[in-house]
Amino acid sequence: MNFNNYSPENYFDEYFLENNIPRKEASLLVKTINSLDEGDLKKRQEASEVSIRNMGITFKLNDNIDHERTIPFDIIPRVISGKEWDPVEKGLAQRIKAINLFIDDIYNDQEIIKDNLIPSEIIKSSKGYRSECEGLKPPNKVWAHVTGTDIIRNNDGTFYVLEDNLCVPSGVSYALINRQLMKRNFPEVFQRSNVRQIIDYPDKFVKTLNELSPVDKSYSTTAILTPGRYNSAYFEHAFLAQQMGAMLVEGQDLVYDGKYVCARTVKGLQRIDVIYRRIDDTFLDPDVFNPLSMLGCSGLIKAYKENKITIANAPGTGVADDKVIYSFIPKIIKYYLGEEPILKNVPTKLCWNNDDLEYTLDNLKELVVKPASECGGYGILIGPNSTSDEINKFSKLLKKNPRNYISQPTLKFSRVPVLINNNFEGRHVDLRPFILYSGSNCHVLPGGLTRVALKEGSLVVNSSQGGGTKDTWIADI
């Protein structure tokens, strides 16, 4: 099995240059794969799949059937050279710092609105904006302790940020497990490629949270708040709890004793100092948000306001998940840090704006149009891959609610070889690195979760719509 018949075609291929010569960072891998015995690679792939099944690493599809499936994993790793990654890392750190300053500002003094950089209506109409959070001052002014920023490479290899996920970003557990699988199934190449390690991520996460705890870090208690085992990402909640030594709690396990939020343990009430919550803002506290929520704890926000507990990520952080606000991030970076953004945004048009709306409607066939606040890849129109019927329907949606949409040129994402049956074929990928921020420290996970659009020609990478994953190597070769 070899790459002789593999072609990058017209895309930026992360393994091969246009003339089919392997890139420097991928050449060791290509050489090794080409020299493997017939069927060897397939065996390693299958061994990985068995491990995944045995570990019970599943993801629930959000349909009505109680259906768990394993996320398809592809054994060919994605490789990025350390030299190319370093500016991305700096760019991500810069971005998260600015976003945190932005969120703190709009819930407090609102200087950026007063200086007319962003209209107040855009912020107030963001689905994640919480008026209940106005005036709040979380420890170190950190609102987004952990962020998952989605990045792609265009056909000239430039990295672009596709979106920031600040509310409850998920996927790091798959990245950590994929790394484990690669060490087990491809150890020889792994070692010689000098890959940057990610194994200390849980540890770094604990340290980040401890820095912002209301009590001394040596006895701070962290809990992970999960909606429970029927949530699609439950595996990750349990995995992280285990890796971080945190208590895995559900709303029913928590109680507010008038001063602190506590967990009901066998020996009585135990105080929780930091809560890493994997539920949406609206479910956190029935006294403040949705009164029907059974997933949260009454009194949690009261304790939070009194600085008796730290909530990561802070409620209200989801305001910056909005894709309209995304388009302002370059301006936000310049405003708060006085710096040019290191990482580029994809050029974005706001349909809220009449000229942009007109342009978008006229060019639907070439554009990607996204709703401001959906996740999972739903509600997106990918112009070049759509029928005229789909385009007509979408155009009606757009006219009905223009504030809700942004449009971007269809980028030809980079591709990486994937093992399809017994051949190598190129598939589009994106990348989700995770960024930990404590105000004084910022840690960017080297690499992150590579998501693959497994369907030929598809650009949709989300696991809920059939995407798969790969391990990501930042290689200092």
Add this chain to the structure above:
Amino acid sequence: MLGRVADNIFWLSRYIERVSNTARLIEASSYLNLDFKINHEEQWVPLIEISGNLNEFKNNYDCCSRDEVLHWLIYNENYQDSLRSCLIKARDLAASLREYLSVEIFQEINNLLSLVPKKHFNQVPSYHYIFEICEGVKRSNMLISGIMIKNMERGIGFNFWGIGEFLERSDNTSRLLNVNYFYLLPEVEYIGTSVEDLQWSAILQSIDAREAYYRRFSIIDAKNIIKMIINDESFPRSIYFCLISAKKCIFEITQNQLSSPYLKLNLLCEDLKNISSEKIIESGLHEFIDNLQIKINDINLDIFQTFCDPRHY
């Protein structure tokens, strides 16, 4: 440890133990019945009666032969304590204990469930497959216990697992003693060994006590068997031994503070230690067992109320 998690561990341990004991009972009965040339209904019905579900059983089937009884005990999801029902509940609990249990236990429980796929009563397998199921279940149970003992740190979780396992075992073992009570002797008496003796021997076999018993007493004698099963201090499946072990686990959890379930268990152990098998037979083995089960059940409830009940706070 969260009260909810402790409760889940307690129940998971109980279901795993329950499943193993049901398999043992089925296996021993199956071997015994192979020695009786005629397949009497009366031979199988006691297995239902010891759990007190005879009416429920009769609502599900037209008759009580081997196939119906085995289907009920192994596959029927209408019966809450069938192997399949218990394992479905166990898998559910194990899934909610992901962050706590080692992955091998999780895998083994999935494996257990795959031993008893859904089946209709006229698809009940032959003796050969039934024996394979029982052996598989026993082996899985040993493996899970072994993983717990070798890998689990001796904290609250380990001790809740222990309480569940030991209390369940003492309850299940007591039900075994009742089999003879419900067993109607067939008209033809076996020449040589009495049917009752064979029945006792089967009970000993099902709790792996047969060899241990013969090492101590050379012939089957109801008094000695009752003594061994109820208040023996060194045989690990004796009811007394299980209750003392459960008591120790509770003590570990509360760390020397005396709790209500501990005190109740202590009392029960004292009673068992001092009673003689003659006394038990005199006042009626069946009544003795019923009383014992009521006390064990009360202790189970007390454990929930003391450690796990959310209304406590």
